[in-house]
Amino acid sequence: QVQLVESGGGLVQAGGSLRLACAASGRTFSSTYAMGWFRQAPGKEREFVAAISRGGLPTYSTDSVKGRFTISRDNAKSTVNLQMNSLKPEDTAVYYCAAKLFGSTSREASRYDYWGQGTQVTVSS
Numbered sequence: 868q869v870q871l872v873e874s875g876g877g878l879v880q881a882g883g884s885l886r887l888a889c890a891a892s893g894r895t896f897s898s899t900y901a902m903g904w905f906r907q908a909p910g911k912e913r914e915f916v917a918a919i920s921r922g923g924l925p926t927y928s929t930d931s932v933k934g935r936f937t938i939s940r941d942n943a944k945s946t947v948n949l950q951m952n953s954l955k956p957e958d959t960a961v962y963y964c965a966a967k968l969f970g971s972t973s974r975e976a977s978r979y980d981y982w983g984q985g986t987q988v989t990v991s992s
Contacts, residue, residue, distance in 0.1 A: 869893045869900070869981040871964045876986030879954055883990070887949040889964030889983060901967040902940060902947045905976055906960035906988075913963070917949060918972035927972060932958075954990045961985040 875887040887904070903918040917928040917938040926938050937950040947964060965979035973979070 869966050871966060871981055871983035873962065873964050873983045873986040876962060876988045878989045878991065881955055881990055881992050883954050884950070884952045885954065885988060887951065887962055887964075887986060887988075889947040889949075891945045891947070891966065899968075901970070901972040902938075903965045903967065903972065903974075903979060904938060904947075904949045905963045905965060906958075907963070907985075908960040911960075913976050915974040915976070916962070918974065919947065920972055927974070929974075951988070954988075956990045956992045959988060959990050961987050 869891060870893045872890045873887060875885060877885060879885055901920055904916040905913050906916050907913040915929050916932060917936055919926045919938045919940050923940055928936055935953045940947045963985045964983040966981040967973060967979045
């Protein structure tokens, strides 16, 4: 069993930055799981944001955040981070961290095995 806890969300003005963190516990994290960040805005489906492979490379992100968001991981600390710069109002959503036990990273939420409870990010215009 794996527990994931997100933190770092909040309210920020457009153009600002936030750094989300996901702390994993319960099983050996180091190089075990591919990790992803997803988000869900009110009335919309959960969508892929970024993913990172077990060893830290390669990484992937959706087109709308490329050049603004960066995913990283520290296997020694069992954490995955999402650095979000140049935030826009359309980035407003609940952000979820997810772990995938087997295989490579994926953009599909259904392929992830464990999820955190989510952290709210609100970007004001």
